[in-house]
C-alpha cells in the first residue's frame with residue numbers, strides 16, 4: 258500500500274513538473290506541431306558538410322520550412338558539420354553557400370512519423386497535470402475538513418482523559434498524496450489509470466537514465482569512450498617532475514585508481530604529479546557533476562567546475578562529458594588523458610626520479626602478460642560489471658550483468674585462494690584496478706546497484722576479503738579514499754536511481770574489516786623493488 262501511495266505521489270509531482278516544463282517550452286510551438294502531425298511531411302536528415310570551412314550559411318531555396326530559417330543557419334554555423342533534423346515541405350535539394358560558391362549537399366527524403374511522441378505528450382501531459390491540479394485543490398479542501406471532523410466529533414468525544422485528547426490533537430496530519438485514485442475511481446478503471454501512470458513514469462525514467470548512462474537497444478549500459486589519450490614521455494608531454502596535475506573526485510572508483518598510484522608510488526608526496534579534489538555536486542557544476550568547493554578551489558586555473566577546466570584546455574571549448582579523472586599538462590596547457598586505465602599505466606611505470614618510492618613499478622615487464630590477462634576479464638565482469646547492473650534499464654540487461662558480476666567474484670575468490678595477489682606474490686596494477694570497486698562493493702554496488710543481487714558481500718568471499726584487507730593495509734592506501742563520502746555521493750547524486758536521496762545506514766569501516774587498526778601488517782616487498790624486471 259505504501260508503495261502504491263508513493264507511486265501516485267511521485268507520479269502526480271512528475272505530472273505537475275512536466276506540465277510546467279511543457280507549457281514553458283512547447284506552447285509557442287504547439288500549433289505548428291499539430292499542423293505537421295496531421296499533414297504528410299518530410300524530414301531531411303544528415304547533411305554532410307565538409308569539415309574544412311569553419312562556418313556556413315545554409316540557404317534553402319524554394320523551401321517552406323516550418324522552423325525559422327535563422328534557426329537552421331544558427332545550428333550549422335555554430336556547430337559545424339553535423340546532422341540536423343527539421344521539418345520541411347517537399348523539395349528537392351539543400352544548398353550550402355560557402356566561400357567557394359553554392360553547392361548541393363543532399364536531398365530531402367520522405368519519411369512519415371509513425372509514433373507521434375509530440376502528440377502523446379501534448380495530450381497526456383496536460384491531462385495528467387490537470388487531474389493532478391484539480392485533485393490537489395480537492396485534497397487541500399478535504400484534508401482540513403477531515404481533520405476537524407475526525408478530531409472534534411467522532412474520536413475526541415470517545416476519549417476520557419485530557420492527556421489522551423491532547424495526544425490526539427497533536428497527532429501530525431497525514432499526507433496521503435492527492436488521493437487521485439479516489440477522485441478518478443468512478444471515472445477510470447484503476448488498472449487503466451495505474452498502467453498509464455506507470456508507463457509515463459517509466460518513460461521519463463528511461464529518458465533520464467539514458468542521459469546519465471547511455472543505453473543500447475536492449476537497455477544495457479554502454480560506457481562512452483573517452484577522448485583524450487595522449488602520453489607522458491613524448492615530445493608533446495616530456496617526463497618532467499612537477500609539470501602534470503590530475504583532477505580527482507573521491508566517490509569515483511576510476512579516480513580512486515589514480516589516487517592509489519599517486520600514493521603508492523609517492524608521486525604526489527614527492528611533488529612529481531600534483532592532484533586536487535573535486536566535489537560531486539551537479540547543482541554547482543555547469544555540466545556533469547564535478548565542481549570545486551570554496552575550501553578546495555582549483556589550484557591551477559581557479560575554475561568553478563571541471564567543465565571550465567576542459568573548456569580552458571580545449572581550443573573552442575569542449576562539447577563532451579566532463580569526466581574525472583583528468584590528467585593535464587600545466588606547461589603546454591593541454592589535456593593528456595581522461596581515461597583512468599591509461600593514466601594508471603603511465604603513472605604506474607614512469608620514473609620521475611630515482612627515489613625509492615618512485616622505483617616501485619606496478620606493471621613490471623615480467624608480469625605484464627599476466628596483468629593484461631587479469632585486467633581483460635576483471636574490467637568487464639567487475640569494474641564495469643557493477644555499473645552495467647546499476648545502469649541497466651531492462652530486466653534482461655540487468656540479469657546478464659549480474660551474472661557476470663557473480664561469475665567474476667567467484668573467479669577472483671578462487672584465484673586468490675592460490676596466491677596472495679591477483680598476479681602472484683606481488684601487488685600490481687591488476688590489484689590496484691580492482692581495489693576501488695572492491696571497497697565500494699558491500700555498501701554501494703551490492704545494495705544500490707544490485708550488483709550480482711543485493712545480497713552479495715565481499716566479506717563472504719574469504720579469499721577476496723583477505724586480499725582486500727591486505728591491500729588496504731599497504732602504505733598510504735587507507736588515506737586514498739573516504740568511504741562515507743563516497744556512499745553519500747552515490748545515494749544522493751544519482752537522481753534517477755535514488756530520487757528520494759536517502760542514504761541508508763552503511764557498513765562501517767570496522768564492519769567491512771577495513772579499519773586501519775584492525776588490518777594485518779602489510780608484508781614487505783610486495784612492490785616491484787623485488788620483482789624480476791625482464792620477461
Ligand SMILES: N[C@@H](CCC(=O)N[C@@H](CS)C(=O)NCC(=O)O)C(=O)O
Pocket residue numbers: 483508509510511544545546578579580581582595596597598
Ligand atoms: N573510463 C573513464 C570513466 C570515468 C568516469 O566515468 N567518471 C565519472 C565519475 S565515476 C564521471 O566523471 N562522470 C561525469 C559524467 O559522465 O558527466 C575512466 O576510467 O577514466
